[in-house]
Structures are given as structure tokens and as C-alpha cells.
Amino acid sequence: MTPSRTGSRERYRAQVREEVKQHAWEQIATAGVSALSLNAIAKLVGMSGPALYSYFASRDDLITELIRDAYRSLADTLRAKFDAGADISVLAYAVRDWALHDPQRYFLIYGTPTPGYQAPDDTTAISSEIMSVLIEAFAAQPSPTPATPFDTHLETHSGWAAGHPVPPRTLHQALSFWTRLHGVLSLELAGHFAGMEFDPALLFAAELETLLPH
Amino acid sequence: MTPSRTGSRERYRAQVREEVKQHAWEQIATAGVSALSLNAIAKLVGMSGPALYSYFASRDDLITELIRDAYRSLADTLRAKFDAGADISVLAYAVRDWALHDPQRYFLIYGTPTPGYQAPDDTTAISSEIMSVLIEAFAAQPSPTPATPFDTHLETHSGWAAGHPVPPRTLHQALSFWTRLHGVLSLELAGHFAGMEFDPALLFAAELETLLPH
DNA sequence: TGTACATCAGTGAACGCGCGTTCACTGATGTAC
DNA sequence: TGTACATCAGTGAACGCGCGTTCACTGATGTAC
Numbered sequence: 399m400t401p402s403r404t405g406s407r408e409r410y411r412a413q414v415r416e417e418v419k420q421h422a423w424e425q426i427a428t429a430g431v432s433a434l435s436l437n438a439i440a441k442l443v444g445m446s447g448p449a450l451y452s453y454f455a456s457r458d459d460l461i462t463e464l465i466r467d468a469y470r471s472l473a474d475t476l477r478a479k480f481d482a483g484a485d486i487s488v489l490a491y492a493v494r495d496w497a498l499h500d501p502q503r504y505f506l507i508y509g510t511p512t513p514g515y516q517a518p519d520d521t522t523a524i525s526s527e528i529m530s531v532l533i534e535a536f537a538a539q540p541s542p543t544p545a546t547p548f549d550t551h552l553e554t555h556s557g558w559a560a561g562h563p564v565p566p567r568t569l570h571q572a573l574s575f576w577t578r579l580h581g582v583l584s585l586e587l588a589g590h591f592a593g594m595e596f597d598p599a600l601l602f603a604a605e606l607e608t609l610l611p612h
Numbered sequence: 613m614t615p616s617r618t619g620s621r622e623r624y625r626a627q628v629r630e631e632v633k634q635h636a637w638e639q640i641a642t643a644g645v646s647a648l649s650l651n652a653i654a655k656l657v658g659m660s661g662p663a664l665y666s667y668f669a670s671r672d673d674l675i676t677e678l679i680r681d682a683y684r685s686l687a688d689t690l691r692a693k694f695d696a697g698a699d700i701s702v703l704a705y706a707v708r709d710w711a712l713h714d715p716q717r718y719f720l721i722y723g724t725p726t727p728g729y730q731a732p733d734d735t736t737a738i739s740s741e742i743m744s745v746l747i748e749a750f751a752a753q754p755s756p757t758p759a760t761p762f763d764t765h766l767e768t769h770s771g772w773a774a775g776h777p778v779p780p781r782t783l784h785q786a787l788s789f790w791t792r793l794h795g796v797l798s799l800e801l802a803g804h805f806a807g808m809e810f811d812p813a814l815l816f817a818a819e820l821e822t823l824l825p826h
Numbered sequence: 827t828g829t830a831c832a833t834c835a836g837t838g839a840a841c842g843c844g845c846g847t848t849c850a851c852t853g854a855t856g857t858a859c
Numbered sequence: 860t861g862t863a864c865a866t867c868a869g870t871g872a873a874c875g876c877g878c879g880t881t882c883a884c885t886g887a888t889g890t891a892c
Contacts, residue, residue: 405856406855406856407855407856407866407867407868410868411868414868427727428727429726429727429728430724430726430727432646435844435845435846436845436846436847437844437845437846438844438845445868445869445870446869446870446871447845447846447847448846448847448848448849448869448870448871449868449869449870451846451847451848452867452868452869456846456847457845457846457847502724502727505723505724505725508798508799508802508804509719509723509724509802510644510716510719510723510724510802511719511801511802511803512643512644513641513642513643513644513716514642514643522806522807525804526807546818546821547814547817547818548810548814548815548817548818551810551811551814552810555808555809555810555811556809556810557809558807558808558809558810559808570815570818573815574818574819576795576799577792577795577796577799577815577819578791578792578795578819579795580795580798580799581790581791581792581793581794581795581796581798582791582795584722584794584795584798585722585790585791585794587725588722588723588724588725589725590722590739592736593736593740593772594769594772594773595769595770595771595772596762596765596766596769596770596772597765597769600761600762600765601762601784601787601791603761603762604760604761604762604784604788605788605791605792607760608822619889620888620889621833621834621835621888621889624835625835628835649877649878649879650878650879650880651877651878651879652877652878659835659836659837660836660837660838661878661879661880662836662837662838662879662880662881662882663835663836663837665879665880665881666834666835666836670879670880671878671879671880828892829891829892830890830891830892831889831890831891831892832888832889832890832891833887833888833889833890834886834887834888834889835885835886835887835888836884836885836886836887837883837884837885837886838882838883838884838885839881839882839883839884840880840881840882841879841880841881841882842878842879842880843877843878843879844876844877844878845875845876845877845878846874846875846876847873847874847875848872848873848874849871849872849873849874850870850871850872851869851870851871851872852868852869852870852871853867853868853869853870854866854867854868854869855865855866855867855868856864856865856866856867857863857864857865857866858862858863858864858865859861859862859863859864
């Protein structure tokens with residue numbers, strides 16, 4: 399009500415944008431990103447199709463923003479946990495929870511890439527924020543695992559981790575954390591373990607175990 | 613020419629079906645499965661849109677057949693290699709080559725699932741054929757790695773591998789083979805290592821190494 | 827070898843749909859004096 | 860407190876598009892006597 403100096407219109411705009419995104423996520427969860435339709439969302443929000451164009455420049459623009467938000471959400475989650483003292487194991491389960499909470503959001507980031515789609519710069523920046531947390535977390539724990547040829551390779555190919563003066567072994571651990579957990583999670587979420595009676599959570603735990611000092 | 617007893621019309625039909633699939637794969641490789649269009653394919657094949665309906669019942673039907681073919685191709689590749697004496701390491705690189713050869717085919721199987729899509733029974737059968745080869749391959753090599761809690765869990769949850777009287781440890785190895793290699797491959801193919809200078813092939817090799825007796 | 831018939835591949839028109847997006851315009855909301 | 864003006868959210872009509880799919884029909888191909 400009180401038309402504040404910072405603009406009540408702006409607050410309203412932000413609110414509508416959020417509501418649109420909310421419905422967009424629901425559509426993605428229900429039928430996948432390819433079924434996302436601006437007109438359908440508009441109807442759900444209670445507006446006419448064209449009205450959305452004053453909130454988002456285009457359909458692709460909306461999707462890009464959802465991707466950005468997804469990266470941000472994961473990065474912030476991990477950063478917060480780590481700052482609160484979480485170790486590798488806790489971070490692993492944070493990733494797992496995050497993924498299980500909304501599988502299609504997970505796949506929007508880590509699933510099938512659209513050929514030709516070029517991610518904006520800032521999402522790759524957020525992506526490397528995630529790597530940073532992992533590297534810091536591994537740097538903070540003992541690393542008894544022996545060095546491999548890949549570690550030697552990393553000695554001369556670690557410019558991407560320049561901000562982190564850690565041994566290659568640590569970078570390798572962060573990469574393996576990422577790939578191993580993604581391996582279990584994405585197959586689980588995609589239903590590839592259906593028909594096998596085992597509990598995916600235990601396979602996840604077993605993979606995590608391989609990443610910890612024993 | 614010689615109208616044979618087995619039917620030259622049938623041979624022709626099979627030929628057209630193959631040609632249609634060929635173009636379908638090209639479309640998928642170029643713009644992803646969601647961009648696959650029957651009318652566009654028909655044009656490429658030199659026919660009218662509706663003509664395809666005597667070859668495939670529907671668009672979904674065509675896609676399902678492509679999925680089936682993809683599974684078949686991977687299963688046959690691995691089975692052939694194994695029968696020719698391949699060990700775990702060779703099988704791993706066979707998977708990698710298969711994936712790199714046509715990333716979108718790989719993602720059609722192992723990528724983002726379409727919510728609500730129910731895979732036909734025979735594809736899950738082929739999928740378990742793939743697991744069979746892996747289990748047999750691990751059963752044929754020494755397994756010095758120590759047992760884990762997940763192995764104990766598998767003792768009572770391995771009905772899905774009933775055809776293979778092997779210790780749970782072997783099943784676990786086959787599962788880890790699958791998840792670890794998929795982890796590296798799918799992130800690599802999706803471009804998530806872009807910007808990092810290391811060679812994904814070496815990370816793949818390092819992950820493979822963890823699966824071998826050392 | 828030739829004719830009569832059945833089969834079937836492919837066409838073209840049509841249906842209905844929903845999509846993204848543009849544009850000119852209306853009515854309400856906030857701002858300034 | 861009241862009026863005059865600028866801003867801006869949202870509408871409705873329209874454009875053009877391509878999609879999957881159906882249907883009645885034509886012309887060619889193969890089959891049987």
C-alpha cells in the first residue's frame with residue numbers, strides 16, 4: 399500500500415516474476431522443459447499470454463533464468479553447509495537431497511544438453527563456485543589416497559583452479575566427487591535402477607565411502 | 613527386380629524405414645529429440661508427411677524404436693567385445709567410444725527422462741543384457757577389493773541378478789562400473805568440463821583404474 | 827506371354843491445435859505541483 | 860487535499876507457423892490364371 403520510495407511497482411513486478419517462475423517449475427516437473435509454454439503459464443497466473451513479455455523477453459529468456467536459479471540454489475546450499483562446518487560426507491548428502499527434492503531441476507542443469515544452446519557466462523561462473531566449495535572441503539580433510547597418472551596430468555592442467563593453491567590430488571578428489579555422485583544420482587533419478595531391488599541410497603553411500611579417507 | 617518369394621515389397625519397406633530412422637538420428641544429433649518432426653523427415657526422405665504413417669504408427673512410436681535400437685546397439689557392442697575376450701578395461705573403452713560416437717544417442721538412453729514416459733518392456737530387458745555382460749566380465753577377473761555394507765545389502769537384494777550366481781561383491785563392481793563411467797561420460801558429453809583444461813579421457817582412465825584389481 | 831484382379835505405396839487436402847511473438851490500445855496506478 | 864500528467868501493466872486481436880494426424884483417393888506394382 400504505502401507507495402514507498404523504492405517503488406511498489408517494482409516489488410509487484412518481482413512478485414509476478416516469481417509467480418511465473420513457480421508455475422514454470424511445476425510445468426517442467428510435470429512434463430519436462432520441452433513442454434514449457436508461456437501461454438499456458440500466463441493462463442495459470444491469470445493473465446493473457448502477451449502480458450508475460452513485459453516480465454521476460456522470451457521463452458528462452460525465462461528458461462535461461464530458471465537454469466541460473468537452479469545453479470544458484472545448489473551453489474548457495476553447498477556454500478552455506480560448508481561455512482557451517484560441513485565435511486565431504488555432509489556435502490554429498492546435501493547434493494543428494496537437493497537432487498531428490500526436484501529431479502527435473504537437477505536434470506535441467508546436469509541432464510541432456512540441447513545441441514547449440516550456449517550457457518551464459520554467469521552460469522559457468524556459478525558452476526565453478528560449486529567446484530570451489532568441493533575443493534576447499536577436500537583440502538580440509540586428510541588425503542591418504544595415492545597419486546595417479548591423472549594427478550600428474552593435473553599438475554600442468556589446473557589453471558581452472560588457479561584460485562586454489564592445493565595439490566593436484568585434491569582437485570582430482572573434487573572431480574571424482576562430482577562425477578561419482580552424479581553417476582549414481584542421475585541413473586537413480588532417471589529410473590535406471592527400477593526393477594533392481596537394492597536401495598540406491600546404499601549404493602550412493604558406498605560410492606561416497608570411496609571418496610573418504612578410511 | 614526378381615520379385616522373390618520373400619517379397620520385394622517387404623524389402624523396400626525395410627529400406628525406407630531405415631532411411632527414415634537415419635534422418636531421425638540426424639535431427640536428434642542436430643537439435644535434440646524434442647525437435648524431431650515427422651513432417652520434416654518426410655520432406656528429407658522425399659515423401660509427403662502422411663506417407664510415414666504406413667511405416668510408423670506415430671511420432672512416439674518412431675522415437676521408441678530409436679530408443680530400442682540404441683539399447684540394442686550398445687548391448688550388442690559389449691556382448692561382441694566380451695565374447696571376443698575383452699576384459700573390463702576394453703569394455704570400458706567400448707562404452708566410451710560408443711558414447712562419443714553419437715552423444716545424443718547416448719543421452720536418448722541415459723539422459724533426462726521424460727516425465728510420464730514408460731519404457732517398453734523389451735528395452736528394460738536389453739538394459740539387463742548390458743548388466744549381464746558387465747557381471748560376467750567382473751566375475752572373470754580377480755576381485756581383491758574389500759566388501760562393503762552395500763555388498764551385505766546386496767546379499768538379500770539381488771533377485772534382479774538371479775541368472776548370475778556370483779558374490780554380491782561382483783554385482784557391486786558391475787554397478788559401480790556403470791555409475792562411475794556414466795558419471796564422467798555424461799558430464800563430459802554435456803560440456804560440463806568446458807573451461808577446465810584437463811583431458812577428460814584421463815579422468816575417465818583414472819575412474820576406470822579404481823575398478824580394476826591393482 | 828497376356829490379361830484381370832488385388833494389393834498397397836504415396837498424395838493432397840483438410841482438421842484442429844497451440845505455439846511464440848507484435849502491436850495498438852485502454853485503464854489503472856503513482857508522481858508532481 | 861486536489862488536480863494534471865506521465866508511467867506502465869495488461870488486453871485482445873492478429874500473424875504466421877509447423878505440428879501430428881485422418882481420410883478419400885490415384886496410380887503403380889505384384890500375383891494368379
